[in-house]
Amino acid sequence: MAPAWTPCRSGGVGDVWQAERVPPARRAPSRASARPSGGLSWEEVGLAPVVLVAGAEGVLADRAVDRLVSLARAADAAVEVTRPDAAEYTTGMLGVVTSPSLFAEDRVVVVDGLERAGDELLADALAYLDAPPADAVLVLRHGGGQRGKKLLDAIRASGAPVVACDVVKSDADKSAFVVAELRRAGRRADAQAVRALVDAVGSDLRELASACAQLVADTSGLIGPDVVERYYGGRIEASGFRVADAAVAGQAGQAVALLRHAMATGVDPVPIVAALALKLRTMAKVAAVRGRGAGALRELGLAPWQTDRAVADLRRWTPEGLASAFAAVAQADAEVKGEGRDPQFAVERAVLRVAQAAGL
Known part of the structure; x- marks a missing residue:
């Protein structure tokens, strides 16, 4: 259960926390915001004494932090914002930056890089969870990994809001x-x-x-x-997906032209091979279940346009052709990742073989 946070004075961030303890009904977040870890999206998070922003997707984490700072400033225009770095933390710093100031302004403390934190910060943050001051917002940003797991588990167990910023x-x-x-x-x-x-x-x-x-x-x-x-x-x-689309369509000349343009503009061979592999995997998944009806296609978890495109692509493909294309892409994948001497030649050969396999 979350602690029963109470406001410290009228008009400050404490009142906002109290008001937000019973969240209003809201629309479902977009698929890009909803996270399997069960956390909030950056659009949903509200002020609380402690907020964890967890995950490696930097743009979502930045937005979560910016939203919290904006909410705090809307509640108190004079709010003091402090941003200590976890790697430079020294014992007792958390108590200093969250302690009441001479003029009793509300405070927002954003600690970035919790995955790089030393034992001093982790210990102080654990102790802080027991009795966080009501007129401060502590935002802990963790970019991923196992460092600080005990603290992360304690934050989640306390009922504090967790913003999921998965990649x-x-x-x-x-x-x-x-x-x-x-x-x-x-x-x-x-x-x-x-x-x-x-x-x-x-x-x-x-x-x-x-x-x-x-x-x-x-x-x-x-x-x-x-x-x-x-x-x-x-x-x-120049994208790998356009190269893959042309190859799967059997348009060898166009696929090679797009490939050479892509590599001339700096696109690495590895993501192009990955795009080819993704295209073929999607086709194989759809081919395996399309005879079982629309329900089976929906269970694949693909976007409707992906399913429609795969069904259209499969009209010119046979199982033998797919097997040949998979073998060509597997060989290219190994060669562009170090087993071959010429990654560009390897990916071009794979593109040609995939285009040829479309007619098998």
Whole structure:
């Protein structure tokens, strides 16, 4: 059970904590925000004496911290914000930065890099959990790993809010992130535009957020694939996913041309092979269950556009062709990761073999 936090004085952050102990009904978070660990999304977290921001997705962690600081400043414009670094912590520092000041301002203390914390910080933070002051917000940011596990477990057991900032890896979650970014800005994009944007800049969530912000600032109305093409067309054409799409379609010439352009612009062979492998795995999953109906396809956990695209791609593929393509990609994967002398040659050969296998 969470401690029964009580406000220390009217108008401060303590009153906000008391008001937020019974959360209002809210819409379900987007797929990119909902986390299997059971934590809150950065959009949901509210003020509390102790808040844990856990996970390696930096853009989500930054937003959680910024939101908490903004909420504290909305409650008390004179709130004092302190940001000690976990690696530079010395014994007793936590008590100093959270103790009442001469003018009794509320305080927000953001400790970054808890995964790098020494024993002094971990011990002080554990002791702090027993009786946190009501007019301070302590935000502990942990980037992942096992360091400080005892403290993390204690924070969760105390009932303190935990913001889950897990790395967003799948294309479906990245697409959901784009949709949520645009929705917050009062904008929408059609499904093709969302996929095109993920294909172009989806390797890094911070870059994807920046791309959304640029499209919102520079365009109006519904964002379509033509708009994304205008801003990020070169990157889309050079992406591993476009190479994979052309290869799976049996378009050997186009696939090789896209591949050479991608590598000429600095794209590493490894993610291109990974894109080929992902494309083939998706097709194999869909091929294995498509005869069992729509329900079985939904159980795969793929986005609808991924399933539709795989079904369309499979019309030109045989089981023998898929087996041959998998063998070519497996060989390329080993060679681009150190077993071959020429990674670029290895990936180009794999692209050609996949394109040829489409006609087997």
